[in-house]
Each structure stands twice: as structure tokens, then as C-alpha cells.
Amino acid sequence: MLSGSLTATMKAVVFDEGSSWSLEQISIPVPGRGEVLLRPIRVGVCGTDEHLLHGGFIAKFPLIPGHEIVAEVAAYGDGTTGPAVGSEVVVDPTVFCGDCPSCKRGQPGYCASFGSLGCDRSGGFADYMIASASKIFPTGGLHPDIAVLTEPTACALHGVDVLALKPASDVLIFGAGPTGLILAQLLRMAGAARVTVAAPTASKLAVALKQGANHAVQIDRANPDAAAEELRRIAPEGFDAVIEATGSTSVLELGLSLTRNGGTVLVYGLAGENALAVVKPYEVFSRELTIKGSFAQANCIGRALFALQSGQISTAGIVTSVVNLDQFQTALDNLHDSEQIKSVVIPTRP
Ligand SMILES: [Zn+2]
Ligand SMILES: [Zn+2]
The missing domain is CATH 3.40.50.720 (NAD(P)-binding Rossmann-like Domain)
Known part of the structure; x- marks a missing residue:
């Protein structure tokens, strides 16, 4: 599925028990049916990432964090289609079970087993990641520097x-x-x-x-x-x-x-x-x-993307730091720097 020129491993930020993290070389994940393999191109760093590092929110270790994701479609799992390979998409990181009383009442935000890419399962601070093909939204040409604010906009x-x-x-x-x-x-x-x-x-x-x-x-x-x-x-x-x-x-x-x-x-x-x-x-x-x-968001990504595409919401001045995976510590440190607003990670290319 991946072209032969690509190595089978990738770089990823991995959070571990005990508030420690490291940059690791791990296998590139393989998308299953209904899934898409993505190459993150911009991933926002958020205060939640720090809570997760210290075991807060819904952290499950080991964890590849990163839930504010713009990515390029790399490949689909068997029998799965979606936006063309190479196109840029925003990822809705939320995962709902669809089966609990809240989900069945049409209130997935209260899902009993609420999950999120980058919080309790692998997210975007890596060269590659997997998402559900039903949870990606084409950016429609919106610049990734702006599109990376879609998830925070959806929560707002x-x-x-x-x-x-x-x-x-x-x-x-x-x-x-x-x-x-x-x-x-x-x-x-x-x-x-x-x-x-x-x-x-x-x-x-x-x-x-x-x-x-x-x-x-x-x-x-x-x-x-x-x-x-x-x-x-x-x-x-x-x-x-x-x-x-x-x-x-x-x-x-x-x-x-x-x-x-x-x-x-x-x-x-x-x-x-x-x-x-x-x-x-x-x-x-x-x-x-x-x-x-107000907790997280459910099904607000499409509208958030539209708000950004419309130009009604300005993101000028919000991203104050851009780093690559090797500089992830800087992004974490920035969370304690009152002059910094939002750091964005551009993962390195394999
Ligand atoms: Zn966030
Ligand atoms: Zn549920």
C-alpha cells in the first residue's frame, strides 16, 4: 500500500506513565477497513496535551498525543474510499461508541466511552497516523496554517x-x-x-x-x-x-x-x-x-471549518511558534510562556 521508497518506521512523540515522554522510532501504522492513513502536516499543541502528559483527562499510556490535526491523505484501508490521496484534510479526533444511552439519544458528546485521537489513542504528533475515514474533512484549499485551528474552533x-x-x-x-x-x-x-x-x-x-x-x-x-x-x-x-x-x-x-x-x-x-x-x-x-x-465538541468540525473558510473568524496572531517533532519540548515549554498563544508542530518528513 505504501510506495517502496518509504521506510516502514516513523518518528513519533510518545507520552509514558510518570510524566515522561520521548521521541521514538516506531512502525508506520497500517489502516484497516474504514480507516485512512494520514501524514500530519500541521498539529496544534494545546493545554490538554500537558494535562495528558501528567496522566490527566482521559490519558492512556503509552500515548502519541496531538488532537488538533491537519493532514494529507496517504492511503486507505481495504474497501475504503474518501478524499483523493494527497488531499489535505482536517481530522475530527472524537471517537463515540454509538451504542451507549447518550449516543442513542443523539448526544454523543456525553458518550460513556468518549475517546479522542491524541488523548486515549494515537494522535498526530508523528509522521503518520490512522483515523476513521468518516472523520476527515477536506480543507477545500484553506491554508493549513489556518486549518490547524479548526479543532479549537469546533470546541469553541x-x-x-x-x-x-x-x-x-x-x-x-x-x-x-x-x-x-x-x-x-x-x-x-x-x-x-x-x-x-x-x-x-x-x-x-x-x-x-x-x-x-x-x-x-x-x-x-x-x-x-x-x-x-x-x-x-x-x-x-x-x-x-x-x-x-x-x-x-x-x-x-x-x-x-x-x-x-x-x-x-x-x-x-x-x-x-x-x-x-x-x-x-x-x-x-x-x-x-x-x-x-462546555466540554470538548461533538460534530462541530464541519461548521468550524466553514467559519474559518468564510474568513469571519480571524486566526491572525494566534500561532506564535512553529516547531518540528525534534523540538517538541519547546512546544511544551511554550505552554508556560505567557507571551506564547499557540504552538504548531510540523512533523518531519521521513
Ligand atoms: Zn486542544
Ligand atoms: Zn457512546
């Missing part, structure tokens, strides 16, 4: 679906990472008349403003009260919706206090599994607050 889109804004809403987003920046734009498409982004890093807030945010408020980590005051000045009655996209419990608590009566807080950021936030039931009751959550 799910958050927007969950939030279900009313037209002319006043929205506040905590966090100006890739997700916060994409959410800020999607929310404008979904009914926000004004979007305020609050985050600690000035350079990220500058990107948010360039992408159309109405207000950017810098949070001084040493003195978050100053930002809270500024946010209260912007929306004295509170915001219709507040999105917590940082994973910080204190930010979630602040967000609740900045929500208008009858408003909604969306928990989007990934907090530790055992993290606790203080919520006053009386406040939720008397101010009729709604607290919602």
Missing part, C-alpha cells in the same frame, strides 16, 4: 451552542488563549453586541482587540480587584454572559459576581478535577443565575 463553537446567547448580549470572556480569542469572535456571530476580553497578558489582549473585541481589560495577577473594578465600570449592571476560559476557580468566582441578574456563566476552562470554587446558592437563587459547562 460547542461552547457558543451551549451558551445560546440572545441577540444584543453583553459578553465578558476571561482568558485570551487560542480559545478565548476564537470564542470572542464566534460570540459576535452568535449575538453578542459587545465583547469584553479580560486576561493578564497585554500582547494577547492586543490580538483580541485586533480581532474585533470591544474592550480589553488587563488583569494584574497580584491585584485582580483593579480589573474587577474596571469590569464593573464597563458593565455596571453586570454582563449577560460571562465565560470562564482560564480554568481558574477564583476567576470563576469573580465571574459570577460580574454576571447580570438572570445572566449566565459558562465554565469553559479546564480546572483540576478536584478544584473547588465557592458559589453562594442564595446568590444563584435570588439573582436567577445560570451556570453552564
Whole structure:
């Protein structure tokens, strides 16, 4: 199936038990019926990868991570067809069983055995990978530098679906990472008349403003009260919706206090599994607050790709670092560099 000139092994980043990882030379996987062999050409690095490295989320070791994937079709398994070999596709990494009560109710996002390429099975930080042929989407000529943001856009889109804004809403987003920046734009498409982004890093807030945010408020980590005051000045009655996209419990608590009566807080950021936030039931009751959550995405890849293809969502300024597999540690380190927004891996060619 592979041409004879190709070696039978490939490079892959492999996460192991005990928070360790290595670059390994392993066999190129062989696609079975219904599967496609892909050559990843851009793979985004995400905070989830770090959670996985330390055994969090749904990690299963050994693991080839990488779930934000643009790839070239290399070959199909027996009896399987799809976009032409050589064409560029975006991968929907989610895997649903199709058989559990949630799947049968048409709610695969709550699948009892929810899985994802790059999280509990092999993903894209490798020269080759396997995906289900039913989960690839032709990029339609969209540049891979933009297409690589499809999966984060799909997750943000799910958050927007969950939030279900009313037209002319006043929205506040905590966090100006890739997700916060994409959410800020999607929310404008979904009914926000004004979007305020609050985050600690000035350079990220500058990107948010360039992408159309109405207000950017810098949070001084040493003195978050100053930002809270500024946010209260912007929306004295509170915001219709507040999105917590940082994973910080204190930010979630602040967000609740900045929500208008009858408003909604969306928990989007990934907090530790055992993290606790203080919520006053009386406040939720008397101010009729709604607290919602948004987890991953299900079947949002096609729409996310369309949002990027339409040009309505700008990705300018989001990718701040491009590395190859040999430099994967740099990409991990970048997750702790507040000036970095998104790192992208271009795997080496065999
Ligand atoms: Zn991700
Ligand atoms: Zn299921």
C-alpha cells in the first residue's frame, strides 16, 4: 500500500506513565477497513496535551498525543474510499461508541466511552497516523496554517451552542488563549453586541482587540480587584454572559459576581478535577443565575471549518511558534510562556 521508497518506521512523540515522554522510532501504522492513513502536516499543541502528559483527562499510556490535526491523505484501508490521496484534510479526533444511552439519544458528546485521537489513542504528533475515514474533512484549499485551528474552533463553537446567547448580549470572556480569542469572535456571530476580553497578558489582549473585541481589560495577577473594578465600570449592571476560559476557580468566582441578574456563566476552562470554587446558592437563587459547562465538541468540525473558510473568524496572531517533532519540548515549554498563544508542530518528513 505504501510506495517502496518509504521506510516502514516513523518518528513519533510518545507520552509514558510518570510524566515522561520521548521521541521514538516506531512502525508506520497500517489502516484497516474504514480507516485512512494520514501524514500530519500541521498539529496544534494545546493545554490538554500537558494535562495528558501528567496522566490527566482521559490519558492512556503509552500515548502519541496531538488532537488538533491537519493532514494529507496517504492511503486507505481495504474497501475504503474518501478524499483523493494527497488531499489535505482536517481530522475530527472524537471517537463515540454509538451504542451507549447518550449516543442513542443523539448526544454523543456525553458518550460513556468518549475517546479522542491524541488523548486515549494515537494522535498526530508523528509522521503518520490512522483515523476513521468518516472523520476527515477536506480543507477545500484553506491554508493549513489556518486549518490547524479548526479543532479549537469546533470546541469553541460547542461552547457558543451551549451558551445560546440572545441577540444584543453583553459578553465578558476571561482568558485570551487560542480559545478565548476564537470564542470572542464566534460570540459576535452568535449575538453578542459587545465583547469584553479580560486576561493578564497585554500582547494577547492586543490580538483580541485586533480581532474585533470591544474592550480589553488587563488583569494584574497580584491585584485582580483593579480589573474587577474596571469590569464593573464597563458593565455596571453586570454582563449577560460571562465565560470562564482560564480554568481558574477564583476567576470563576469573580465571574459570577460580574454576571447580570438572570445572566449566565459558562465554565469553559479546564480546572483540576478536584478544584473547588465557592458559589453562594442564595446568590444563584435570588439573582436567577445560570451556570453552564462546555466540554470538548461533538460534530462541530464541519461548521468550524466553514467559519474559518468564510474568513469571519480571524486566526491572525494566534500561532506564535512553529516547531518540528525534534523540538517538541519547546512546544511544551511554550505552554508556560505567557507571551506564547499557540504552538504548531510540523512533523518531519521521513
Ligand atoms: Zn486542544
Ligand atoms: Zn457512546
